[in-house]
Amino acid sequence: MNEQGGRTRTRGLVKLRDLAAPGQIERIERRLFLKRGLTLGGLAMLTGCDVTDNAAVDKVLWAMSRWNDRVQAGLFSQTRLAPEYPESAITKPFPFNAYYGIDEVRMVDGDAFKLELSGLIRDKKPWTLRDLYALPQASQITRHICVEGWSAIGQWSGVPFRDFLARIGADTTAKYVGFRCADDYYSSIDMETALHPQTLLALRYGNDILPPKYGFPMKLRVPTKLGFKNPKHIMAMFVTNAYVGGYWEDQGYNWFSGS
């Protein structure tokens, strides 16, 4: 290839010719070709929108999330307890967290409140707070781990959820327990986790009746799952075999979200 031949080619190659010592062009060309081939994926990824907005990629990511649900269900064990801590380890003040600000905390009228039950439950009689407070209670000091990464240790007391499910005659062979909340939040958990000995229908925080900011009248405390799987202001619960999802889960947070 003579000098003239080189110039008639692309501007880029002419530049390369100028820079490169004679005889190196072929090698540089090959290197560039390989480089381009290799970085196509990387480039597409770094340009961001292309990949993250791509429906096919989105589908793969959701499928992987469902796969991770199954893996986490496999890792889960009802005899594997979340670590419990001494009272001195409690985080003070325990952080408020919701999809809205603390000035928008929902106020639920405790006197009028009745927990609604539906789905695969034998005794669907609604429960007043008085009746719930009268049930045998348990207490735990466990670590709340937020999907965002922070964690805080708190103390919750209430009715062991598996006792409550037994009392209301829930079909514990069903797949899911779902929750609807006063703040329009909703979520669902697997039955295995619902029957875990530390899963608690929490009615108190510390020594006090659960305050509004922590989810009055009740919150599901699940120390084996991330914080957003601990719905507050629970108004209704149901047992079902149909996948329910949740407020965050439907937007992309992993459904199982076990710790």
Add this chain to the structure above:
Amino acid sequence: MADRQHKAGASGEAPASAGWIRIHPLTVRITHWINVLAILIMVTSGWRIYNASPIWDFEFPAGITLGGWLGGALQWHFAAMWMLGINGFIYLAYGIFSGHFRRKLWPVTPRAVLHDVFEALRGKLAHDDLSMYNAAQKAAYLGLILAIIVLVLSGVAIWKPVQFQELTALFGGYDFARIVHFAAMSLVVLIVLVHVAMVALVPKTFPTMITGRARRVA
């Protein structure tokens, strides 16, 4: 096994022309590039996850993160972790059982590492024979392998602080495991940056990780 560096020119998968030697086995090349993609996804999505609750008083610029928001970043992170983990497992198993690690990365002594780092800083990089790593390279590659192992283990510790609570305790508890995870990420990024800078300084090393071949040193 497939590690043919000492049998240059012998019959093998590569055309054994007289001027070329095979320096990177196919398994190493494939796992290297899968690892590049996996690390790139894990690091950039990890930065986005970090931004949701920064440990220190800084955030990563959104433009260099992956996922668009916390939920998207988590999806990338927990999808690509399988790529990183399975690929890394194959690489480690290959490196250990084929003798690849023993031949290429061992032995490495602190004295030799210091000597070669000093030489490199003086611009006298002892890497003419691409089939042989100098001590600084050995230390960097071993360091990278160890840093990624710590990165993965600390990641598992903060992903499953109940199911793998012993591991989490080993990393000093949940909150400290996050710091370890961050530190290991920083070390990996640092070694990768030096690695890429070195490849830029000695560009002939770049195609060898694709073709596996290098020109024989006269």
